[in-house]
Amino acid sequence: MEEEKKTVRAVERALEVLLCFASGHEWGLTEIAGQVGLHKSTVHRLLATLEDKGFVSRDAATDKYRLGLSVLELSANLWRSDDPSVALLPEMERLRDQLGETVSLYIRDRAERVRIQAVQSKQAIRRVATVGARLPLSVGASSKVLLAFAEASVREAILSDPAWPSQLDRSTVGKQLDEIVTVGYATSFEEREPGAAAVSAPIFSRSGQLVAALSVSGPSNRLTPDRMHEYAPAIMEAAHRMGTISG
Structure with a gap:
């Protein structure tokens, strides 16, 4: 029998508080309590501990909290020379200069995609892409790529998840993903938000493992369906070059 997942609730709560800052620069005590669904006294104790360890700091003038220097110290050790967000940056800049649109790099994290690098x-x-943004795997060109080229068990698990949007027929989406595998790239036109379009291709390592999804996005009046298909070969070629770099 698989061992039951064990977590420490106090640690979970502290991390939930920290994750609030992913969607905002500064937060007040009441705002954080509302975000995490905890009593203000509990949140106050968590913030006091995080502040003591340097993970948050409080502005005495506004009585609001922001991330502390300890987060910066940790992040300084996050980016390694072999990290795709660093190693692939020159190729992303080259593609941006070639096509003139924003270039992003996405990886899958469970049932979401995360933008780990962007060149505006x-x-x-232009399409402004925020690094660190988490987006659903149900829509978007890079989401389709990350699903289409994932292992069969991963694709099945995500498509059968109860959280999958009911308006998206699983069978239809499955056929679309098979088509993407055949052509080698995916497109989206105003799927996630009006006025935005994107085309994406997979990046594979030399061992054949899916590393990330390379995406080019821009305004839909400029990045038309015909233009996206015209750009697809250049994007797939860039993704192939990136694969040789990522190992």
Whole structure:
């Protein structure tokens, strides 16, 4: 029998408090308590501990909290030379300069995709991509790539998850993913938000493992369906080069 997952509730709560700062720069005690669903006295104790260890700091003037220097110290050790978000950055910049649109790198984290790197377009009107953003795997070109080229067990688990949007027919999506595997790339046109479009291709390591999804995104009036298909070969070629770099 698989060993039951064990967690420490106090640690979970402290991490939930820290994760609030992923969607906001500063938070008040009441705001954090509302976000995590805990009593203010409990949150106050958690914040006091986090502040003591340097993970948050409090602005005495506004009585709001922000991330502390300990987070910066940890993040300094996160980025390694072999990390795809660092190793692939020059190729991403090259692709951005070639196509003129924003280039992003996504990985799958359970039932979400996370943008781990982005190179913004230099055009005045552009798709702004925030590094660290978490997005659902149900929509978007890179989501389709991460699902289409995932192991069969992973794809099945995500498509059969009760949290999968009811308006998206699993069978239809499965057929679309099979088509993406055949053509080698995926597109999305105003699927997640109006006015935005994207085309994405998989990055495979030299051993054949899926490393990430490479995505080019921009305004839908510029990145039209025809333009995306025109760009697809260049994106797949860039993804292939990145695969030789990522190991």
